[in-house]
């Protein structure tokens with residue numbers, strides 16, 4: 001369990017985190033969302049004792065990070081996949097962490113196997129791809145078999161197989177009763193993985209809500225549809241109260257209905273489909289609506305906050 005109360009951090013004139021209070025519960029995957037500069041990384045760093053709060057508290061299993069007797073056995077984190085020394089091998093990097101964290105060396109081979117790096121365990125980290133470094137970072141997070149996991153953009157650099165793997169891993173970790181807090185800018189990824197969502201903007205909590213509730217609130221996103229009978233399809237969808245607009249190469253962008261419903265409507269009218277692709281997920285639509293007042297940088301506009309000095 002992670003508990004954050006009145007957590008505040010200012011850097012000079014910039015209020016990066018502003019009186020945040022929330023709990024992250026065990027047994028579910030909790031997504032941590034916010035526009036660029038919202039304060040997600042700063043919050044995660046304070047939970048991990050890497051930054052001192054200006055005021056307020058963040059505790060892990062009831063204690064501040066610095067008061068945890070064996071931190072890596074309580075909380076594991078993926079923050080910066082570039083953190084491993086390039087000259088070390090994957091195994092020696094993990095052995096070094098295990099030694100410092102009071103973890104038995106045999107655990108190193110277990111986590112290497114878990115993340116699929118056993119075959120390259122003896123290779124230097126400097127030659128690793130971003131995806132391999134990401135897997136190594138996840139191995140490091142899991143090393144102490146912690147009850148709490150904090151993952152910042154874990155799908156970065158992973159290929160489609162890797163993305164499916166991390167999705168399954170996060171679900172498994174939560175199903176084992178662990179606390180999993182994960183940040184990502186990929187809304188479709190979040191929607192597929194997170195059960196609960198914390199949304200912050202300009203350092204403040206905007207929403208602390210179940211994924212199902214959040215995505216049912218707003219519109220259902222937009223779906224790109226292609227068909228050789230596009231006009232018949234457009235009129236069928238409009239008849240079902242969808243919003244329909246023309247898109248590139250004779251396709252349609254359909255709002256107000258999800259892909260499954262559009263498929264059913266087309267089938268009922270025997271209209272063949274050539275493409276049926278969600279473009280903007282319902283989570284993305286809800287996120288945009290929630291954070292519209294708190295984006296720090298907007299395309300075509302100047303930043304509304306001073307840059308850090």
Ligand SMILES: Nc1ncnc2c1ncn2[C@@H]1O[C@H](COP(=O)(O)OP(=O)(O)OP(=O)(O)O)[C@@H](O)[C@H]1O
Nearest residue numbers: 011014016034035036037038039040041042043308
């Ligand atoms: N070390 C620092 N010194 C000064 N300002 C900082 C520092 N770290 C973060 N900030 C500022 O604090 C605010 C929050 O930044 P933070 O990196 O926590 O946001 P974020 O939500 O993680 O953003 P992103 O999605 O872009 O990673 C930003 O305005 C940022 O410029």
